[in-house]
Amino acid sequence: MNQYxxxxxxxxxxxxxxxxxxxxxxxxxxxxxxILGAMVLAFSLVGLVAGFLTFGLAWVALVVVVPASIVLYYAATLGSPKRATVGMQLMDIVLTPTRGQPLDGWMAVIHAAIFWVTVWISWPLSLLIALFTPRRQMLHDLLVGGLMVRRSPMVRHWQAMNARSQGAY
Incomplete structure (x- = not known):
């Protein structure tokens, strides 16, 4: 086990x-x-109107635009310094990396993609795994190396850890 x-x-x-x-x-x-549903609906309506104006050409772009908007949502929110989507921020939770690598936009997108795949295949299994892991990690957390914790107590926890590590020198 490494120091991190x-x-x-x-x-x-x-x-x-x-x-x-x-x-x-x-x-x-x-x-x-x-939020994602509202984004997809907005892009679909714009694409529908644009499709009529471009004689159907814009409808082909919807196949790329809709998934890209979802990927960008996760990259912009989960990959931001806040490390949380809008829903996570409202629920006072944050994603913390566990393998010593930073949680950037790409890791956020990979985390979200694996989440959607595992939920699509078997959401009960993913939730069941979380009930039996000590840190309540779901299947995609374990695969990517993430840990979901409460934000407000986490700030106090890391401040205490830093104070203890600085006092040890």
Whole structure:
């Protein structure tokens, strides 16, 4: 186990970081689904009108525009310094990388893509796995190397960890 992984929060010593995380994730997903639905609807309406104006040519572009807008949503929100989608921000949760690599736009897109694949294949299995992992990680979290925790207690947790590590020198 490397030094970064030992610094990961532990539910036994910091239970406030994991309190209600699964419930919050479900509500965050619903909020994000509504936002994504509104985006897809808006792009579809624009594409519909543009299709009539371009004699159907713009309708072909919808095959690319709609998935691209979803990818950009995750890259712009999950890949931002806030490391959370709009729904996650409203539910006070944040995605934290666990493998020592930064959570940039590409990692956010990969995390979201694996999420959608695992949910599409078997969402009950993904939720079931989260019930039996100590840090409440879902299947896509384990595959990509992510950890979802509460944001407000996490800030206090990392400040305490930094203070302890600076005091050890």
């Amino acid at each position: 992984q030992t610094a990961l929060p532990d539910p036994a010593t910091a239970p406030e970081l994991f309190d209600g995380v699964l419930t919050r994730r479900v509500f965050a997903f619903v909020i994000d689904l509504v």
